[in-house]
Amino acid sequence: MLPEHIVDFFSTRQDLLWLLTVIMDLSITLLFYRLFGKMGLYGIVVLNIMLSNLQGPKLTVIFGMQTSLGLILYSGIYFATDLLSEKYGRREANRAVLLGFATSVFVVLMMSISLLFQPSTVPEQRVFAEKIHYALMDLFDFTPLFVFGSLFVYLVSQSCDVWIYHYIKEKTQGKHLWLRNNVSTITSQLIDTVLYAVIVWAPIVGFATAFQLSLAKYFFKVFVALVDTPFIYWARNWDVTHKDWHEHHIMCYKRVLPPDNARIDEKT
Numbered sequence: 001m002l003p004e005h006i007v008d009f010f011s012t013r014q015d016l017l018w019l020l021t022v023i024m025d026l027s028i029t030l031l032f033y034r035l036f037g038k039m040g041l042y043g044i045v046v047l048n049i050m051l052s053n054l055q056g057p058k059l060t061v062i063f064g065m066q067t068s069l070g071l072i073l074y075s076g077i078y079f080a081t082d083l084l085s086e087k088y089g090r091r092e093a094n095r096a097v098l099l100g101f102a103t104s105v106f107v108v109l110m111m112s113i114s115l116l117f118q119p120s121t122v123p124e125q126r127v128f129a130e131k132i133h134y135a136l137m138d139l140f141d142f143t144p145l146f147v148f149g150s151l152f153v154y155l156v157s158q159s160c161d162v163w164i165y166h167y168i169k170e171k172t173q174g175k176h177l178w179l180r181n182n183v184s185t186i187t188s189q190l191i192d193t194v195l196y197a198v199i200v201w202a203p204i205v206g207f208a209t210a211f212q213l214s215l216a217k218y219f220f221k222v223f224v225a226l227v228d229t230p231f232i233y234w235a236r237n238w239d240v241t242h243k244d245w246h247e248h249h250i251m252c253y254k255r256v257l258p259p260d261n262a263r264i265d266e267k268t
Contacts, residue, residue: 018062018072022224025076026231029083033235037243038088042096044080048073049100049154050107057139065216075224078161078185083232085165086177093165097158101151108147111140149199157192161185177236178229185225193218 010017025048032040056070077100085093115137119129161184168180193214201210 014060015063018060021072022227025073026079026228029076029080030231030235033083034238034240035243037240038084038092039244041080041084042099045077045096045100046103048077048080049104052077053104053107053150054139062220065219066213067216067220071217071220072224075185075189075221076228077158078188078225079228079231081158081162082165082181082185082228083235085162085169086181086232086236090162090166093162094159097155097162100158101155104151104154108140108142108151111136112142115141145203146200149196153192153195153199156195157188160191161188164188177233181229181232182225185228186222189221189225190218193221 029041029044032044034040036043052070052072052074054070055073056068058069059066060069061067081093081096084096115133119133120126122129164187165180165184168176168183172179197210197214198207201213204210205213
């Protein structure tokens with residue numbers, strides 16, 4: 001898909017590629033917010049959780065440590081919910097968390113059903129059909145422990161992120177955005193990492209290996225949390241209320257309605 005010279009360039013510069021991917025993910029979140037307002041942040045939460053599930057099984061080595069590629073986009077969800085918290089309040093952030101949870105459940109269900117369909121046996125397409133079928137099985141043939149464990153960890157950690165963010169905001173009277181942004185994300189990511197290690201990884205590879213893998217992942221999660229701080233400061237002062245469809249439509253509806261006194265006069 002990409003030009004060969006780009007592939008060759010980044011094949012020996014994986015650390016740089018990872019950093020650029022982090023910045024790209026955060027930048028796209030800002031772009032969606034700028035273009036679509038609150039709905040853009042909802043879209044980012046759904047998009048990132050789907051992509052992080054797809055990229056999750058892909059392991060790579062960054063800064064000498066093995067990690068999952070999916071955690072970049074998964075960490076980006078925290079940035080989107082923090083921005084929702086800052087601009088729209090706790091209710092909208094929690095709504096985005098539940099939307100991401102519901103989307104994940106639906107994707108897992110539908111992909112599990114799709115694997116029940118056997119590949120085509122038409123001679124001309126049989127080899128291609130079997131190749132795609134087994135590739136999808138590798139990606140989506142989840143164990144019940146992985147499915148329910150991952151969904152539970154996501155719901156708990158994201159809910160904690162929103163709660164901690166608003167707790168700090170109330171205690172600091174809306175000051176120190178950097179503090180609530182970083183503390184909420186770093187703390188909730190720690191909860192996410194520990195729960196995932198205990199519930200999902202430990203039964204498969206043992207506690208020692210699970211926590212060893214989790215330490216490397218947590219390092220990258222903290223790094224992403226620190227990097228997203230300038231981005232949330234940048235977006236905090238943007239006025240995109242005209243992009244928020246629900247509020248915008250209500251305002252337009254109010255403009256076309258006559259004043260209450262005028263409507264009373266018409267009836268009399």
